[in-house]
Amino acid sequence: HQKAFAGQSFDRTVHRGDLTGIEIMSRLMEQVMRRGIPALEDHRAIALLPSSDGNRIAGALMLDIRRGAFIVVQAKATLLATGAGPTMYKIAAPSAEKTTDGLAMAYRAGANCMDMEMVQFHPTGLLVGESGISGTVLEEGLRGVGGYLLNGLMERYMANYDPRRLERSTRDVVSRSSYLEIMAGRGSTHGGVYIDVSHLGAEFVEANFPGMVERCRDVGFDLAREAVEVSPTAHYIMGGVKIDTTCRSNLEGLFVASEDSCGVHGANRLGGNGVACSTVFGGMAGDHMAAYIANCEAPTASMPQARDVITRITAPFGNSGGEDVYELRDELKALMWEQVGLVRHASGLEAAKKALEVLQQRAQQAPVRGGTRLNAEWQEWLN
Template sequence: MTESPADDRRPAENARQESDAAANIAGVENRIGRTNRSTSSDGLEYDVVRTPVLVVGAGAAGARVAISLAESGLEPLVIGKRDHGDAHTTWAAGGINAALGSLDDEDDWTIHAADTLNEGHHLNDPEAVELTAREMPDRIRELEEWGMPFDRTDDGAINQRYFGAQSYRRTCFVGDRTGEAMLETLIGRARDLEIPYRENVMITRLLSDGRRVFGAAGFDMETGRGLLFRSNHVVLAAGGFSALYDRHSSRDDENNGDAQALALEAGARLMDLEFVQFHPTGMVGERYGEEWDGRLVTEAVRGEGGRLYNSENERFMERYSPDQMELDARDVVARAIGQEIDAGRGTENGGVYLDISHRDADYVRERLPQMVERFASLGVDITEEPIEVAPTAHYTMGGVDIDFHTGETRVDGLYAVGEAVAGVHGANRLGGNSLAETVAIGKLVGDHIATAVDESDADPSVTDEQRALAEREFRSLESLADADGEVTPTTLLADLGELLWDRAGILRDESGLRTGLEELEALRDRTGDLRVEGGLTSRSFEFAVDLSVSLTVAEAMLRTALARTESRGAHYRTDYPETHPDWRVNLLVSADEGGLAIDRRGVAEPSDPVREALEEGYELDYHHLE
């Protein structure tokens, strides 16, 4: 990470986006009541915005919730940290799952659900899984209707490809830019519905008494002005926390635990934080440059037949998974790569080789255009030579604990959706299910909230107590911006990333996790000497805010990883290498006066149709690709 001066803000992509942003802000004022300027008794100035529903996060999940609300006649306000359309969804390249049966007509939603439960090592919420699998064919057709340009078969059906651990070809795609195309489609629909949107806004606290939420407090990242959002219904759709790690596939300013820390502080529970997915194929920085270190090489490369080789030119997945090979579960492939590197069979740059040059060059260019273009810009022709890859922190299965029919947390009026939540993916996510969850559950949550909003929510008043809580937060932010110590936020974030990679990475043990907690406490002590440069509108200040939430989520993750004394899915304990039936429980994290409390909760059983699919034992036959 690097710090930037106060005026180093990412501009809108072009004049049209700037115009759209201005129009959206004007729409906010026109349709939900004008933004009111307020001044505290000691002269602190800030803005108050009232809205029936506040959606925090502008990726696919937040957009889909807002679309459902708008289609129900409501006018939610969507806020995001970046420019409109610049969300982490765009980095999901490979595809989105739905049992359409375009190529394999034996596939159906029950097998999709069974694959998801198997990949999640049966820690998933079965109801969440089944809701997602059942909803997805309709959601794909909906996206198609809204203009998403899916790749097609020769007979015009939506094309589908293999993804790891899928029993059939189930992953719909737009080349290797599926997430980008999907977000463009959702934003297009949101604009058609004239959904209000505010960009470059960072939420730092939810207004909550621990039982009910009343809105949120934050600041305008371009002006530094405090913002009090008053709403009886708040949706957290702000992503996960994989960017806490030193090597990760996210941008440095995304997926750093905002949603989880906000929810925990407001009184909600978190679940399954110990499960962090390390994608098998991230770029290895020393060869391609620090800018690309950890950047995702889409699973579509393996889905289209890419093969993994070690430095001795062995196709090593034959040792670890002779039946499913490179398309086994992500945790299996990531550990296999790690073991090859640890055994001295890695490349000089600390990776292995991923090779798709045996496929027809035109086919590769057609199916993987962005990968071809990216590596060509770095001097590598993937149609002719292999690329170097190594595991990278990619996705967090854990998050906010919700009811999947409604999106509700245990705090009244607070909802969550997307990678911000836990439940669909269990101990390991099935590739292609992240985008699926956003639209499948996003619609259900939006539909439910629409029934919960009443006339009193349209223009909620602001109490003295709510103002006092927000003003206290604004003063805290100003104090943080004035910090003039010796250590920068980027230094501490880098140290945190290295700590987590070393102590809570692909392989874990009790000694390392306990050491990690000790090092985390020492790192937290160093925040007392923090230096922020450039004030409230600087990147330095943004990273300082990120640091505070990151430390909270990192502690919860380390503590749950220490508590789970077994290996399951993405959580691998070298001192407890077996999976134990007594540990088929979810670990719930809540905040209390003593710090973080961890509780257990049993996992429900799937429905009879899905149980039958599980008993059938469907499994990918990798050799279809040979």
């Protein structure tokens, strides 16, 4: 059946339980392994590389994280589909390895980007203090099926912001409403709000949302029987690389799909459309890339460009006396959350721009200890 998600005029979200994305990834990995498709595990893309003549994208520079070695991968066509991930915010939903690297690589390579200011905040990110799980999404279906949002006074507040749709309003409206409640001093104990589905009955909740129940139980909450503390959480970037109807960018040889691209979702993606976007545009990109490579010569990547990138990203190993990279990261997350978050003002954006320029200079001076193999501190510096 089709699940009720907020902002929809009728229930239309095709799903697999309450962990659809995980199921899709599991099936995809099964097919990759079954078909013997070569995969570079524990590798990180560092830069898109131009061809030696500079006329097109010829592949990418990769880092083998385990061996600490660099690899140049050359290709007739390159697909950018890294999942973006706005983890530059204090509270964020994407997994830690997603740091908008794909968009950064495309920007540095000269790709046309648009709508980069359009960041979506999901209304219900689990709030668990300083734990790494804070920000993890409690899915949209909880509100779609009739869950309540409560402020710190245990009042349902969405009637004050969208009296017709209430908790089933769109993500931007609900997240902004929650944020305003928190800023007005009506937040929960730990600076969030609450989601409550206990009135639907524990048996119903456990049967229909087993993944969400387990996710909450892992950190000591009983979603089926009590209100759970949540917060708006940075979730998705609507902006990205501008593409045409064949997923091609302005850079010859570079195709872009899903969250690394833009223009598909307007200024606010509806729940459920992320899965549709990745499957539809992923398939389209594959079809058009197959046709594209049938009629082009294999390019040669620019080795001088690769060497320049390697020199730049290994520079922190020679630094000394700079600031701790993890402290700089936390400062960045706090700055983005407070000045470039759900509610923005010109003065705050100007202040953030100046602070980011200073942070960039400080990050360039930050030292990294050890070598290139399995170096978490260096990976954070690269982030």
